[in-house]
Amino acid sequence: MAMIDTIFEWLDRGAEKSSRRIAQGTGRRSFLTKAGAAMLGGSLLPMLPFDRNFGQAFAQEGASPDGDQTSCDYWRYCALDGNLCNECGGTLNQCPPGSEASKVSWVGTCRNPNDEKDYLVSYNDCCGKATCAGSFCFTSEGERPGYRMGLYNDINWCMANDSKGYHCTVAVLVGLADA
Amino acid sequence: MIKPKLLAASALCCATMLTFPLMAQEAEFVPETFSVKEAIEPGPNIFVGKQEWGGASSIEVYSADDLTNKGNMTAGGIIQLLVAPDGKTAYAQSTFMKRYTYGPIEQVLNVYDVNTLSITKEILLPGKAAMVAAYEPLLAQSADGKFVYVQNATPATSVTVVDVAAGSVVQEVATPGCWGIYPSLEGHSFSSICGDGTFASFDVGTDGAAAEKTISEKIFDADTDPIFIASDRIGSDLAFISYNGNVYLLSDTTGTITSTDKFSITEGQPEGWAPGGYNLLSYNDANGVLFVTMHAEAYDGSHKNASEEIWAYDVAGRKALYQSPAHGLISIKVTDGETPVLFGLNEEEGTVVRYAVDPDARFALKETGSGDGTGFATVVVAGP
Numbered sequence A: 001m002a003m004i005d006t007i008f009e010w011l012d013r014g015a016e017k018s019s020r021r022i023a024q025g026t027g028r029r030s031f032l033t034k035a036g037a038a039m040l041g042g043s044l045l046p047m048l049p050f051d052r053n054f055g056q057a058f059a060q061e062g063a064s065p066d067g068d069q070t071s072c073d074y075w076r077y078c079a080l081d082g083n084l085c086n087e088c089g090g091t092l093n094q095c096p097p098g099s100e101a102s103k104v105s106w107v108g109t110c111r112n113p114n115d116e117k118d119y120l121v122s123y124n125d126c127c128g129k130a131t132c133a134g135s136f137c138f139t140s141e142g143e144r145p146g147y148r149m150g151l152y153n154d155i156n157w158c159m160a161n162d163s164k165g166y167h168c169t170v171a172v173l174v175g176l177a178d179a
Numbered sequence B: 001m002i003k004p005k006l007l008a009a010s011a012l013c014c015a016t017m018l019t020f021p022l023m024a025q026e027a028e029f030v031p032e033t034f035s036v037k038e039a040i041e042p043g044p045n046i047f048v049g050k051q052e053w054g055g056a057s058s059i060e061v062y063s064a065d066d067l068t069n070k071g072n073m074t075a076g077g078i079i080q081l082l083v084a085p086d087g088k089t090a091y092a093q094s095t096f097m098k099r100y101t102y103g104p105i106e107q108v109l110n111v112y113d114v115n116t117l118s119i120t121k122e123i124l125l126p127g128k129a130a131m132v133a134a135y136e137p138l139l140a141q142s143a144d145g146k147f148v149y150v151q152n153a154t155p156a157t158s159v160t161v162v163d164v165a166a167g168s169v170v171q172e173v174a175t176p177g178c179w180g181i182y183p184s185l186e187g188h189s190f191s192s193i194c195g196d197g198t199f200a201s202f203d204v205g206t207d208g209a210a211a212e213k214t215i216s217e218k219i220f221d222a223d224t225d226p227i228f229i230a231s232d233r234i235g236s237d238l239a240f241i242s243y244n245g246n247v248y249l250l251s252d253t254t255g256t257i258t259s260t261d262k263f264s265i266t267e268g269q270p271e272g273w274a275p276g277g278y279n280l281l282s283y284n285d286a287n288g289v290l291f292v293t294m295h296a297e298a299y300d301g302s303h304k305n306a307s308e309e310i311w312a313y314d315v316a317g318r319k320a321l322y323q324s325p326a327h328g329l330i331s332i333k334v335t336d337g338e339t340p341v342l343f344g345l346n347e348e349e350g351t352v353v354r355y356a357v358d359p360d361a362r363f364a365l366k367e368t369g370s371g372d373g374t375g376f377a378t379v380v381v382a383g384p
Helices: A002-018 A026-036 A052-058 A146-151 B004-018 B020-027
Strands: A081-083 A100-112 A117-127 A136-138 A166-169 A172-176 B045-050 B058-063 B069-074 B077-083 B089-099 B102-113 B118-124 B139-141 B147-153 B157-163 B168-174 B178-183 B189-194 B199-203 B212-215 B232-234 B237-241 B246-251 B258-264 B281-284 B289-295 B309-314 B319-325 B329-334 B341-346 B351-358 B364-372 B377-382
Touching (some): A100 A146, A146 B189, B077 B139, B089 B139, B157 B178
Antiparallel strands (some): A117 A166, B045 B377, B077 B089, B139 B147, B309 B319, B341 B351
């Protein structure tokens, strides 16, 4: 959790400086440019300290070596609030073609029953298209209200994208909780 | 060849336009006139925020007596809603995505005249307003109604101060790490819950342009006893409830949040019951009774589960009163008065449900009716 707290603490400090410049147009754009580099997003994921083997071992849709990835009970979905991207053209960690990966996300901590380890799961939304046809799942393990924004699943995580329409949600492993 | 359907339509058209006098003579037919009803039916109203993420949301208006739908006030997507205490004016924070899903958006504060279900004003917002499930503390007004406060999230959090009469934004107050808007009972301050367990309070002054900030001592632990953002006033205190069923009574009268008291509504009760839902608690002042949506067999992550019961709790006596079966509710609102009525939103059915409350039976609830068409709704407000 420390990593998440640090990210959002940093974000809030940045906001404190820029958000007072209301309605000047540049404040938010400038903020997002800076913030985008710090948030959990598609382009940043390879740099995060997670076990790369999991990307290979468990991101193969159809093989489902560790459970039914189309079921809301699938272990990665322990705090997911949204429609499953891997049922509408995407994968566990890829948005469907033509959509945008969200620049920000909320994070759950889910236990993998196969190795009994707790993983940080980034629930990125995919944006800019009509709601996808994938199953709607709603779980809230470890979820907190917006005062812990990085753990909050009620909000539209496409909020920082140019296209803010909600399409679907992926569940990307980004780290070990105890790491 | 003229098709039969077209022929029939033509005949009807001609009949409508040319043959009224003849028909009136034969059957004394009086044609109806087509118009717009000027105002809603009189009587107390219940307001429900019907939230849409892909199209127009609305504030549905129901009769408090029998939940007949009186019409709606139409808004943009992903609304937050607010009803003024007099029940005559309503507000919605609306998101208009110009192409529904992609490209630029516009966010406004809609102002409505409830009696005519009409928009009277539209105030352009900075475009940072939170797009989130509806909660009462995410759109609030100052005690005098002069300012409306809008919760922002980019995801960095802030509050936009709107001068309603002027129809303009005054300023954006940075509220880093804090969430929810709890206006003071006097003046122009509001408080907000922060992730480190403190509350921040902001005094924006009579012109709305100031931002004097104070921070409380640590009030709660967001890891071990997180509080819901739903709140109600108990006397002059702000009341919150935690995932574990602890009620926090907080005072904001000094300008800085202080703890008044804390008690549990689950202590001494059967194991496993916990609060769950969205706007999940409501207080009846006349009788000093707090109502909360509760579910059994609670677990980590069940805090938004719909109710199995509604618990009535005597706040002054610190004792449980009654646990009424009430299935599927995620938000409630109890009316003021000696013999209150409680309204709840049923998540599964998409309905608003009316319950009579019996003060002579330890505030047990009895369902007396329901209204449908609420869709995805998490806010219900009872007008005067």
